[in-house]
Amino acid sequence: MAEAAAKAAADEIYLISHLEKQDIDLAICADTLSTGKRFTEEQIAYMRQMVTTLNESVVRIDRMLFKEERIRRQELVKFNETVEDKTEEEVQAELERLKANLERAGTTLTTDIDVAFKYRQNAVTALRERYLSFRTFNVFRGNLDILQTLMFLMDFKKENVSDIDGKPSWLKIRSQLDDDFLNKLQAYDPREPQIRDKNTQYATVSNLRKMVAACDMDEVKAKNRPLAELLGYIQDALAVKKQARFERKESRRQAEEEAARIAAEEAAAAEEAKAAEEAEAGEGDEPAEEKKDDADPEAAEEEEN
Secondary structure (H helix, E strand, C coil): CCCHHHHHHHHHHHHHCCCCCCCCCCCCCCCCCCCCCCCCCHHHHHHHHHHHHHHHHHHHHHHHHHHHHHHHHHHHHHHHHCCCCCHHHHHHHHHHHHHHHHHHCCCCCCCCCHHHHHHHHHHHHCCCHHHHHHHCCCCCCCCCHHHHHHHHCCCCCHHCCCCCCCCHHHHHHHHHHCCHHHHHHHHHCCCCCCCHHHHHHHHCEEEEEECCCCCCCHHHHHCCHHHHHHHHHHHHHHHHHHHHHHHHHHHHHHHHHHHHHHHHHHHHHHHHHHHHHHCCCCHHHHHHHHHHHHHCCCHHHHHHH
């Protein structure tokens, strides 16, 4: 056991020694705070000792964090290697079972894209602990654009997940990866309309699609399999949102056509009613003339002559 630990420590030292390094010059300033006195040799020696201790502490902490980071990355790599992709036949069978379960539960929306999103949502929910472990990474392994896009999809404000230049900030995003966020992912319904004003145009469906357009699923999966599931979650959700938007537009168009048809029918019925009234009024005048003719036949003969 002791020999294995010594070998691991030696490997760690060897790895650290071969890392690419960069010298950073830092300056520590000291002031006598307007006392008008110079530092004594003893005080200068003490400050130098403190600077040396600080430098050693920073290096020690850096190596400790690096070691922890490597362990976490090894766990992620091991997870990627142990999980195998399902065959197309297996995925299709699971989709059919899910669709049948949704229909039995009385769900009305069981189109292929709706079922595909629900299937992905269940897969993401199953990886809940993996996503919570992302918070332990000091340097994120993977494309941060995916997480930023997901945050925008969940209505997070840009300034809460981005740097001042709009790029994703891992420090800010990491703080949002908690149970509340994962509950949002689990309960999210892409068919629900999300209003975007002039200040949130970065979160429109078209912009979100552009943000992840360059992401290759296989490349993301090779580096971080749980992150690949989130990429699929985004893609499937946007597909549902696009379809839902088309259906709403189609429903409005049909409603407008139906309203126009009803209005035309009502207008035609009103015209027919008006014509019938006029015809009835015309028929009512003729008997009065006949009575006049019957009452004074001689006068009628005089008029005709």
